[in-house]
Amino acid sequence: MTDLALDKPVPPNAAGPNRTAPTARRGMVRPSPTALGVGLLLAVAFGLLPLVGSEYLFDAILTPFLALALAGLGLNILTGYAGQVSLGSAAFMAVGAYAAFNLSLRLPELPFVVDILLAGLVAAAVGLVFGLPSLRLRGFYLAVSTLAAQFFVQWVFNKVGWFSNNSPSGIVTVPPLSVAGLALDGSVGRYLFGLSVVSVVTLVVWRLVDSPTGRALAALRDHETAARVIGLPVLRLKLLAFAVSSFIIGVAGVLWAFAYLRTVEPAGFNLDRSFQILFIVIIGGLASLRGAFLGAALIVVFPLALARLGETLLGGLFDSGVLEMSQRIVLGLLIIAFLIAEPAGLSALLDRLWHRIAGRLTALCSRLCPRSGSNRSV
Amino acid sequence: MDWSFFTEVLVGGLLSGVMYSLVAIGFVLIYKTSGVLNFAQGALLLFAALTFVSLTERGLPFWAGIALTLAAMTAIGALIERTVLRPLVNQPPITLFMATLGVSYVIEGAAQLLWGTQVHGLDLGIDDLPLEIGGVLISTFDLFAAAVAGAMVAGLTLFFRYTRIGLGFRAVADDPLAALAVGLSLDRIWTAVWTASGVVALVAGLLWGARLGVQFSLSLVVLKALPVLVLGGFDSIAGAIVGGLIVGAVEKLAEVYAGPLVGGGIEGWIAYVAALGFLLIRPAGLFGAKPVERV
Amino acid sequence: MTATPSEAPHLQPSATQPQAAPSALAVDGLSLSFGGVTALNGVSFTVAVGEIRAVIGPNGAGKSSLLNAVSGLYRPDSGRVWLGGHSFAAVPTDRLAALGVSRTFQNLALFKGLSVLDNVAAGLTHRLRAGVLAQVIGLPTARRERADAYDRAEALLAFLHLEDARDRPVGTLPYGVQKRVELARALVARPRLLLLDEPMAGMTLTEKQELTGCIRVARDDLGATIVLIEHDIGVVMGLSDRIAVLDYGRLIGDGTPEAIRNNQAVIDAYLGVAHDLEAGEGI
Incomplete structure (x- = not known):
């Protein structure tokens, strides 16, 4: 093996979307499921929600x-x-x-x-x-x-x-x-x-x-x-x-x-805020762009949800003090649970869920129409 | 310059530094055996003080309160060790650190949910009267706290030097795998270490609680201990003591002499800046050895 | 071999070469100790351009310390290192790549979260000239040099039969494959000097044979001078042009495989610890 062709440019092969960066590397942009998803999300966020x-x-x-x-x-x-x-x-x-x-x-x-x-x-x-x-x-x-x-x-x-x-x-x-x-x-x-x-x-x-x-x-x-x-x-x-x-x-x-x-x-802008931002990153998923959004969504929504839940279950007993303390406890438990069970955060959790759904869908699809379903890329 | 005033400030700073060392020692115990920077140490301290105060307020005698609180602290330590740290074994240290951050949230929330959020006074029966020694006014309470801290350090030293469990602790700190290989029971040692750090949390909690009142902000003394650890190294009890003294002295001197120039309130960050400046000169702290990177 | 412009500096003759014959690497009286434990004790030897040079010795003989000193990770107490015509008391690690030196590590030193391709391409990142902004905006120059780097990385994946693992995060791959990824990363910049710290540890016989071939090709066709720490004495004897033997931080033998085989000092050192030869260092 003498001709290694190390200096010859390799023909741009049909590079599958990179796992960490879902983009065609050589400028040839093909609409990927991710791009479609982001587009849809933006359309809803900019177009629908304000209405x-x-x-x-x-x-x-x-x-x-x-x-x-x-x-x-x-x-x-x-x-x-x-x-x-x-x-x-x-x-x-x-x-x-x-x-x-x-x-x-x-x-x-x-x-x-x-x-x-x-x-x-x-x-x-x-x-x-x-x-x-x-x-x-x-x-x-x-x-x-x-x-x-x-x-x-x-x-x-x-x-x-x-x-x-x-x-x-x-x-x-x-x-x-x-x-x-x-x-x-x-x-x-x-x-x-x-x-x-x-x-x-x-x-x-x-x-x-x-x-x-x-x-x-x-x-x-x-x-x-x-x-x-x-x-x-x-x-x-x-x-x-x-x-x-x-x-x-x-x-x-x-x-x-x-x-x-x-x-x-x-x-x-106190220390609690700094920790909150750190928690967003941990819960959402380190080194994941989606993670920051998922984590922030959880951090913003869960106190509101907890307040509702507490009110329904405990009524008057669930005052603001109790709420604050239970928020602390739940937040702490969430951090621990994610670090132990899913260190890659909500982002990875969602990935796995999506894979499972997509797997089911392709299985279903290939049963219905045997020719398609082979070109799945996530 | 008024030297007797300077001495007074310095001594006051050193004595309050002892209080910082007290908190820092709790960190060092855990760090040495399990490599975890246990951020929950502050929350544990709060929990210990709050539990003790609440028990005695309900009519329990002093020593019964101490015993019950200690039992609770040991149980919590074991619980943290089993449910949080063990599943995370072999994870990077920073992950463990963040887990203890979560633990501190849980304990802080639970402590106040359990015992309420109001401020409790804590009277240890020590009057805080100024005492004149060699022309320098010194707080009796500070002296008492320093004596307790000294006794505790001496006790810990004896424990680790002369008991079987203590020797085991040092073996584990040195090399956990080797310790395991020669048949030391990590379970028992870790239990012992968490108990020891529970004792430290209780003592520190009582002293700090008597000083500041037992309330939520007590768990923030952890923030006072961190620069101490950075200065003294995370794994050295001697470092925690010396670091505490330095931080205490720097803080008081800076507050008295530099504070008025910039509007005061600098004790919140001066220790960090001092520790940082020191670290830039000596990245491994006062006592830490320069690690050799094995590649 | 046609070299692209970015490789031109490689071909320029070095400025000043003190030795009579040009050498790719020379260490001169290198000593190094850690808190009283001597790792290297006055070690001197040279590596000629185009040579495959093995460094062997029992456990703790100082072999890895030697490579670490040469790559600037350890700072020697005394002695000098000559690299490509420059003399250093302490080699600046940041300049290694620019000096045309690359290395692998005894324990894998890969970027676990990145894909195989990204790991290998990272070996070329120091050559990229486009700034962050140009990369983010996607200026043509930035895109071109990046595409070029990835093409080279892909070629190297093909060379080391790593195409199948191309997009896998490197942390998920078996040990032997990771070893090859590390070699690919070291080779992708076409180093003039390649330092290999136990590249074959933990490999099967077939894998070793394959890798031996790769190392030869790296020398013969890619023009790399190779310094190799290896425990498998069979591989060392078959592959290397000259062998340096270390024991307790001292150089106790230096010569062709034939000469080393008959060197009494080497035999003495090894007979006592013969079992270590196959056992590997395991540290």
Whole structure:
């Protein structure tokens, strides 16, 4: 075996959709089931929901869901893809929110879209600074050091009145949302704005994790030494992960403040929020784009469901204190259960379910019409 | 500079540092034997203090309360070990850490569901009167806490040095597989370790509870222990003590001398920043050995 | 062999080569110890360009430490490493790939969450010139160089009979297959120097024979100089041009397989621990 043809280009074979990245690699895009699913989802989210949804659905469920999903997406880049655990996500949300507030307050001539981008960049810059320890620290040491970001940033926003325009209570109301002269301050408007931002960012993230750089991040996560030996710029990749992740979490903070709460206060970005975002990523599935959305959906919906359930079962006994405590317990149990039973999260759970359904369907299909059903790809 | 004032602040800081060490030691015990950074240590501390207070408030005598609480702590430890940590054996340490984060949520919720959310006062019968020693005012309570902590560390040291189970513990910490191979019962050792960390949680919970009142925020003292661990290394009891002293002193000195310049309230993060700065110089902490990577 | 422009630096002559004959690798008086335990003790030897050079020795002789020092994972206490005409007191690991050095590890060091193809293609990532933004936007240059890298990776999968595993996450594959994936990742960048740390550990006889062939081809057709740690003495004798023997961190023999076979010091060292030869290191 002498002719290895290592230098001859291999003819682009009919590459099946890659498991981790369902896309045809060489630009030949064939509508895959995933693409169809995403298209359908977007059509419903943009087209149908605004027509039929209630104010409660947007204000209490969908808008916070979008903001948290985005934060989960950002943390997933750092933790899921690059393998660096952070316990300080809420700090970067706060940076994004306060940056956007101050930009819209102090530079009102800037369009809000620019505010968002700049707020993201500010969060990215702060993320870079707090990402510096990752160049020397790993594992627990790094996780603990990200707590420094959490406490320091919260303290700064508490102490320095300038950030909250010297508001005596520390709570500031953000200006109503409007993009290009279009007022978006209603429930539906704020939801649609959040949805647009999340869609765009998700598209970019998907491109990123599917790129050689995204693969390099995963390589770094799986084996740092090997990554170094094959010449990956490990330090640069780590900082990139921190910057991109913080950017996205910062934008999520903007959504949280401007689209969901319409106020900003430091207490809203406390350690519990950071844990919440971490839980979203764990429950949803590490290193999975879908995971952030699934996890956020669960985190937003389950307290509401639990409240309903408690009221029906226990009636008056189920007061807000009991509710809060049972939420804590259930959330903790969920985390433990997922880590033990399904470490790859809801995303993998859904995958398996889908495989089973698809398997049943193809079996059924091949029984009905023997020729089709062989071309199944998931 | 007023040196006697400085000394007073320093001593006060060192003594409150002992309280941090107390919490950190609970972490170290678990970390050494099972490689888990047990975030639930704070929740356990809360649970212990809350259980004890609630029992004595219901008329149980002091020692009966202590005994019952200890039994409960051992049971909880065993439960965590069996139901959470064992199924996750061989998982990456960070996964175990996140699992204990979940555990802490469960325990915090359960403790308050069980005993209520109101703040309980806890009187250990120690007056917090300032005591003058060599011209420096020192809190009696701090001294008492330091003495208790010292006694506990001495007790643990004796236990691990001279009892069979203690020796087993050290063997497991050194090399779990080898310990298993020579016939040590991991079950018994782990039970012992969780009991020991339960004792530490109870002692720390009582002291902290007497200081702050027994309430939810008690579980947040875990956040005070983390920089201590980072400084002293996750696996060194000596490190936990020295780290605690350093963190206590730095915190108090910074609060008194630097705090006014930046508006105060810096004790929430100064320990983290100090620990971080230190880590950047010595990534393995004060006592940790530089790990040799085997590839 | 036609080389693409990106490979051109490989063919350039090295700047300064102190030795008389050009060598791909030279270590000079390398010493290394861990907390009082000596792993390497003044080891010196050279590897000629185009050579297959085996390093053998009993357990704990310092073989892996040697490779780790050469690839910069360990910092030697003293001595120097010459790589491609440059001399290092401590080899900068980040520059290994650029220096044309790649390696495999004694215990697998793969990217478990990535597919086989992605693992192999990662071996070429350091050559990519497009920035993150260009990759995300999908500029033509970024797409082209990526497609090129994946084509090379696919060719290597074919060479090592890994096509069937192409899209499988590497963590789910059997040990022997993972070993081959690691070799593919090391070979895909067409290294000038390839360091193999027990590539055949845990393989069946057939697999070993196949891999022996692959290593020969890597040298003969891909032009790689090869340094190989291996316990199977039969493989070593048949495959290598020269053998270095380590014992307790010292070089106790250096020469052709024939010379090593008759070297009294080597025989003495090995007779005492002969059972280790087949047992493997297992650490």
